[in-house]
Amino acid sequence: MATHIAKSATAFVPPGLESLFKRLLKLHRQANQFHESRNTEERDLASDASHRYFNGVLQETVDILRPLLSGSPKTSKFPRATASVEAINLVEDAIHKFSSLNIAGSSRDYVPPIDTRVPPEDSQSDATIEQEIKRLPEVKTVVVEMNEDQQEDEFFVLIEMFIGEIHEIREPLIKWWTAYKAGTMELSIVAVLTNVAIDLVRQAELEFEQFLVRPKKFPAALFPVSTLPILLYLWEDPPCVICLKGASEIFPTIDQDSPFRHE
Incomplete structure (x- = not known):
């Protein structure tokens, strides 16, 4: 094709x-x-x-x-149009990074990308x-069937990738607050950027939930997106029964019938 x-x-x-x-x-x-x-x-x-x-x-x-x-x-x-190539590249780079961001509750109007x-x-x-x-050649539909174990592997791979993307938002926040403590950045600017980052994470969680294919034993009703990081942790390093008893106080959905339980 x-x-x-x-x-x-x-x-x-x-x-x-x-x-x-x-x-x-x-x-x-x-x-x-x-x-x-x-x-x-x-x-x-x-x-x-x-x-x-x-x-x-x-x-x-x-x-x-x-x-x-x-x-x-x-x-x-x-x-390209007869304009400064460097200027156009800077504008396009900024638009490329931010035009696809859809922040819930934002008061800004969406500005469509500039077509140069x-x-x-x-x-x-x-x-x-x-x-x-x-006239394009016909492309046959491919149906991908996965068993429960494969779905579970795919589920946790996607969670790990999602957490990695969240960390990419977190890293500049650390730099900005470090700059504020050093006196090289205004508090108001850092606060606004932090609020934007929080909105981005919330929106990312909503979008992630929409395309995430869950195994039957991890329904969204019991394991919302906010619990997925600890799910990944428990999946990579399953706790003992005693640990599960203690964890149930702060994570009620984990009990003696937990899929992570082992002796």
Whole structure:
């Protein structure tokens, strides 16, 4: 499919697709590292090989489409407008980082990304584009079926990745508050940035819950997103029965029938 798109004279790859591919590659590499770090007897070697093969296909797709990506130097079909390249890059970089953030309760109005591309003179009509799409080769639907153990592994891999993203929000906060204590940053600025970070984390939790596929023994009613970090901790290092009795006071959903229980 990527080769067919790359050979098309009228192909257009939307801006930001390269960033999406990079993010997918990063997530899949993290998933591979997670699975390969487990004990040999706990690993599914066939599944590991399948993950590595998919990563190779994804990387090959990026390499094929790279000449059509708007951010690629000297290969873009849409040359930039006659403005300062450095200024445009700074604006686009800032917009790319913040335009997709949807903060619940924010009073700011959403500002759509600025399109600095110059459309080609031979741009085609929507009908022509639809015809081009219809001529694309058919892609068969792939149904991925996972058993309960695989769903559980995937569940905790996603939790670990989510926690990693939350830490990426936390790290600059530490730097800002350190700068405030050193007297190099105003309290009002740090407070506003902290409130924005809190809103981002809350929104991230809501979005994470929407696409998270849960195993049957971890329903959202008993294990909301706020409890997922401790779930990951208990899954990686299951506590003894005595520990569970003490933990039940601060984490009521853990009891003697806990899936983490062991003698």
